[in-house]
Amino acid sequence: MKMNQFLRLALVTCATTITIGMGLWGQTPTVNASSSSYKTVSTTAIKKTPYHKSSTKGAVYNASHTKKVANLKTYPYTTWYATAKVTLKHGSSKALYYKVKNGSGTVSGIVWHKYLKAGTSPFGLKYAKSAVALDVNTNNNVWTKNANTARPIASLSKLMTLYLVRQKISQGKGTWSSKVTTSNAGLKKLGKSNVFGGFKFNHNSYTVRQLYLAGLIESSNNAAIALGQWVAGGSTPAYNKKFIGMMNNQAKEWGLKHSSFVSASGMEQNSLAPYGYSIGASKNANYVSASDIAQISRHFVVDYNDILTDASVKSMKVDGQTLHNYNNLLPGRKYYQKSLNVDGLKTGYTDPAGYCFVGTGRKSGHDRIITVVLHDENEFTETRSLMNYVYNQNLA
Structure with a gap:
């Protein structure tokens, strides 16, 4: 500390x-x-x-x-x-x-x-620049800090990307077994990056399910981009740009007023440029508020609840590669607290965004909550403090 x-x-x-x-x-x-x-x-x-x-x-x-x-x-x-x-x-x-x-x-x-x-100190988060605690059942923000300030959100962006993947499948336009083209040289190079990689494209195609797990658990950037192109109907950077338009349209459909997407993965434009995936946007990063991220997460949890099963996997292998879940509030991890029953959801980090985290869990006798902390330094300790405060004050 x-x-x-x-x-x-x-x-x-x-x-x-x-x-x-x-x-x-x-x-x-x-x-x-x-x-x-x-x-x-x-x-x-x-x-x-x-x-x-x-x-x-x-x-x-x-x-x-x-x-x-x-x-x-x-x-x-x-x-x-x-x-x-x-x-x-x-x-x-x-x-x-x-x-x-x-x-x-x-x-x-x-x-x-x-x-x-x-008297006791009023509750607050020292490090997070923005934060929200949302009651999933009532859809009310029960605690906020700068909730409507749009900030870079790094890999939390993948929640929107993966939601649209699930939406396409639910509409009957694809299945878990559908093949996604992964032959693009830029995406293969991205997968091998020491900074932005994490899942290597050793083949020219993977199933939707394989890339979905790589994007959710390992937070693979190239997997998220490839899935976005698949959702948009193709396998080239032109379809990546089309998909980002779909991300923004979905945000508008949900009435999110503090969301602007320029990247399917959450990487900034200047970082994507060497791989051929900058769309030339005026903004360098996805800018989304903590309140809007909480809403995106709630839509995911409510519409496709099995995300909690996948998001609670601590590690697994896909194509012989280990996918590691960086959520340190899961059982057996450093910041685990049994009573909180945390079973998701998504971590993120880039230099402009800082440490970001969406957490969710349901304490016995209470509603499920979703918490968001943006640009934090101690994202897991502050998330745990926020969850405990919400439940101890019977806010959810």
Whole structure:
């Protein structure tokens, strides 16, 4: 985690006048170096009481106030639990501090009382730039953060692509066994890329089912593009452009107002250009809001519920190649929590998009929820926190 740096206060030994950083009473007093140390006057135990930061100022210090343990602004949604009142003397002044510890017990120390406010911290996500929690049953967003701001979404784009694959099959225009042409040199080159690859086109055709699994589980970019061309009725870059038009038309049909697609895979135009799949669009990336992604995901889960079976596969082989699912909230993975029953849905990452994740699960006695976090740094921990908050507050 990109959290706190440990900083030491300067201990000045010469008998000159120095300026102390933030004073006991929020001022910047000048004192003599001989009186610059903090002394504990008294410590009184209190009943464990929740507090949270009152502003962006302040810090947690060690018990002797010689070392800064953490800046409060780096813990915007943390509840601190006070167990004692501590009076410190600094020079001729006295001040009240609270002895505190965060809920996980990883950070503890003393905080000046004016920097804390009574009560538990309001819930929020520190890293995600946009986020949504959607109740699938009611189709209501039960928690949001910048929900309608369109952002690059990387491989979350594949949910729209794969939905349109399922739609074509359900309309009787293809089957799982239909053959998809994969002979395009650009797509074969893309599959071998160390950065954008993941499923190699070792043959000139694969079944729809094989490419669907490669696109969903491994997040194969060339598989998504090839499937898009198949949906559009051909196997050349011209059909890729036609398919992207179909993606945008579907978004409009659903009434999505913050969605614009230029890529079937979620790769940016400048990354697709070397493989012959940039469509020359004015926008470099797919821009979709968290709320719109939640709606696309809901349509998928409601219309083709078996996606949850496929999306919960942690790994499998197709054409002798291992498809790895990067969803770390699945059973046996690092961030798994049994009570959340997470069984999907899709990860994504590019430099412009950051880490993106659509999660879904259904806690016993509650509705299924879909969560979306965009441009995150800790997409799984924040998704898990969001899911727990929704269920603990009985929002779904």
